[in-house]
Amino acid sequence: xxxxxxxEHGEHAGFSVVTYNVLAQAYxxxxxxxxxxxxxxxxxxxxxxxxxxIADLDADILCLQEVEPDAHAAIAERLGDAYVAxxxxxxxxxxxxxxxxxxxxxxxxxxxALHYEARERGDDQLALIVDCEDLVSGRALTIACTHxxxxxxxxxxxxxxxxxxxxxxxxxxxxxATWIIAGDLNALSQSVVLEAALMxxxxxxxxxxxPWDTVNIGGRRRKLDYxxxxxxxxxxxxxxxxxxxxxxxxxxxxxxxxxxxxRVEYRWRADAR
Numbered sequence: 001x002x003x004x005x006x007x008e009h010g011e012h013a014g015f016s017v018v019t020y021n022v023l024a025q026a027y028x029x030x031x032x033x034x035x036x037x038x039x040x041x042x043x044x045x046x047x048x049x050x051x052x053x054i055a056d057l058d059a060d061i062l063c064l065q066e067v068e069p070d071a072h073a074a075i076a077e078r079l080g081d082a083y084v085a086x087x088x089x090x091x092x093x094x095x096x097x098x099x100x101x102x103x104x105x106x107x108x109x110x111x112x113a114l115h116y117e118a119r120e121r122g123d124d125q126l127a128l129i130v131d132c133e134d135l136v137s138g139r140a141l142t143i144a145c146t147h148x149x150x151x152x153x154x155x156x157x158x159x160x161x162x163x164x165x166x167x168x169x170x171x172x173x174x175x176x177a178t179w180i181i182a183g184d185l186n187a188l189s190q191s192v193v194l195e196a197a198l199m200x201x202x203x204x205x206x207x208x209x210x211p212w213d214t215v216n217i218g219g220r221r222r223k224l225d226y227x228x229x230x231x232x233x234x235x236x237x238x239x240x241x242x243x244x245x246x247x248x249x250x251x252x253x254x255x256x257x258x259x260x261x262x263r264v265e266y267r268w269r270a271d272a273r
Contacts, residue, residue, distance in 0.1 A: 013136045013267075014237075015105055018059040019182035019225055020261035021147070022050055023251065024066040024095035033258065035249035040256070047071070049256040051078045057261055060105045061132075063145035063182035064098040072098045088113040090124040097128040097145045097183075106132040106141070114172065118149075118164035125149050127169050127183075137268050142179045144169055148193065150186035162186055162193040170200055180266075181228040184259065189223060202228040205236035205264045211243045214260045219246040225262045232269065239263040 025043050039045055050071070054062065055078055062083075064075070069089060075098065076085035084103060089096035101108050109131040116125050127146035134141055146169060149161040157163060162185065173179050181202065187193035189204065205227040206212055213221040221244045229236060241260055244250075250258045 014265045015060040015134070015136075016058070016263060016265050017061045017063065017143070017180055017182060017227060018057050018261050018263045019063045019065075019145070019184070019227055020054070020057075021065040021184040021225060021257060021259040022054075022067055022071065023257040023259065024068050025071070026068065026094040027066065028251075033249070033251060035247065036251050037249070037253070040249070040251040040253060046251060046256050047074065049253075051075065053256055053261070055079065057263060059263060060102045061143055061180075062098070062100040063143060064100070065145065065147040065184045066095045067098040068095050072096075075100065084108045086111050086128060086130060088126055088128045090126055091115060092122065093124055097126060097147065099128050099130045099143055099145050101130065101132060101143075105135055107135055108132055109140075114169060116149075116165040116168050118161050118168060120149075120161070123149070125165055129169075129172070134268075139268060140178065142173070142177060144179055144181045144183075146181065146183040146185070148183070148185045148187065153191070157192045160192050162191075163196050166193055166196050170197065178230060178233040180234070181226070183226070184224055185226050186224055194226070197228050201230055203231045205229055205266075206238040206262065209238040209241065211241055213244045214241070214262055215258060216244045216246070216248050216250050217258070221246065221248075225259055227262060227264050229266070234266045235269055237265040237267075239265065 072087045083100040086099045111130045114127040127144050130143045132141045148165050212223050214225040
């Protein structure tokens with residue numbers, strides 16, 4: 001279990017954030033996951049492992065993608081009244097985004113959804129944006145949980161939907177506001193998507209983390225999941241990830257999704273406004 005590491009009650013006590021693409025059951029197909037054993041794909045057993053995995057993360061803020069409405073309800077029930085549970089579904093799709101916030105650490109002030117204008121016909125990607133107050137430090141924190149559109153490097157920068165979607169999200173951030181952008185950005189760290197965030201003052205919370213791959217798709221280990229922060233406000237300490245090998249099955253008996261959860265401990269910087 002990833003235990004909370006801070007026992008402090010001062011202004012700079014740490015808090016934890018997780019981003020996790022939980023894999024909607026609607027997208028589970030045998031031909032898509034040939035390495036996964038049958039029991040790893042069966043809906044009921046996979047749901048039970050997923051609930052255990054999420055509870056074991058013990059995070060102050062959980063940002064989940066590919067969440068179906070019944071999965072959100074089950075997660076909220078498992079975590080109980082200790083969390084505020086927020087959800088936004090995609091239009092015309094079976095899944096959406098969940099943000100769950102620990103009541104003892106944060107007060108949820110407001111929430112809103114951004115359904116991206118940059119999209120293909122009939123498709124929908126979104127961000128669920130949650131404004132919080134840290135009850136320890138009194139500081140404001142906004143969490144933006146998102147799942148961007150995948151497109152390859154062959155797509156011109158000006159037309160890349162993932163990049164355009166991220167720019168829509170970044171345009172909503174007030175100057176100097178402390179945002180954590182969490183999610184499956186469907187992009188490599190050297191992509192035009194991440195470049196757009198880096199050019200606007202964000203950094204990767206896990207840039208020094210090794211291993212850092214979060215998916216193993218067709219034997220290709222890659223990082224697609226990120227927690228982006230303004231470095232002037234927050235100091236990150238990423239938790240360890242299991243090493244993925246080329247033949248590591250996902251989902252598996254141990255991992256109920258085709259993504260690994262990414263967990264980071266944060267502390268407010270002393271000079272942050």
